[in-house]
Amino acid sequence: EEISxxxxxxxxxxxxxxxxxxxxPLKRIKGVVIHYVGNPGTTARANRNYFESLSGGEQETYASSHxxxxxxxxxxxCVPLTEIAYASNTRNDDTVSVEVCHPDETGVFSRPSYNRCVELTAxxxxxxxxxxxxxxxxxYDVTGKQCPLYYVEDPAAWDAFLEDTAEALEALEAAERAAEKNS
Known part of the structure; x- marks a missing residue:
């Protein structure tokens, strides 16, 4: 069944x-894995089209993201939440993967990308x-790969992302409770 x-x-x-x-099928979702595209300055559309280009099998590369x-x-x-994506190796069968585009080699997410990643993850x-x-x-936590680069190199920035996500989740749940109370 489609998840809206x-x-x-x-x-x-x-x-x-x-x-x-x-x-x-994705068995049961037990986590969210954050990635960076590793290709500075590229768009979400370009990365989606790259995943689509793999469908011919010429490169023999397995890659995708939800x-x-x-x-x-x-x-x-790119992939329904009821199916696995090829992004997180041994965790493909129980996680949702989120790839994030970044403007330069540092791997730091742009402010709009960061904010949306927090919102989507929450x-x-x-x-x-x-x-x-x-x-x-x-x-990185699955394979040791330097991905997402900036958040591997700066663990404090990763902790801040997790805190921002927890706050966004709390706000989402508070808004839902308020809506239920008012309905």
Missing amino acids: VPDYVEKDYLTVNPWSRPGE FIIGLEGEVVQ WLCHEFQLNPGEDVIRH
Whole structure:
């Protein structure tokens, strides 16, 4: 069953194929993995199209992500939340992956990208009953890969991201409680 996503998410699913969207069911979502695209200055659309280009199998590369956040905070959803994406190695079968575009080699997210990543991650935590402090991880935490680079090199910045996400989750849940009270 399709999981409805926030209005700011544009669904543009990859074609089902062995390389970037295998169509395999996601068993149970136990976490969110944050990545950076590693290709400075590129757009969410360009990265989505790269994943789609893998569907032919010429490169023999397995890669995709559930969501890609662009430099202006736009979000493209590539894989439904009911299917695995090829982003987080041994955690593909129980996590949602979020790739974030970045303007330069430092890997620091633009302010609109950062804010949207916090918002989307908080929504995912709410949707799947996850704890940002325990269930939101970096690709690095799965494989040791320097991804997302800036948040591996600066653990305090990662902690701040997790705190911002926890605050956004609290605000989302407070707004939902208020709406329920008023309905």
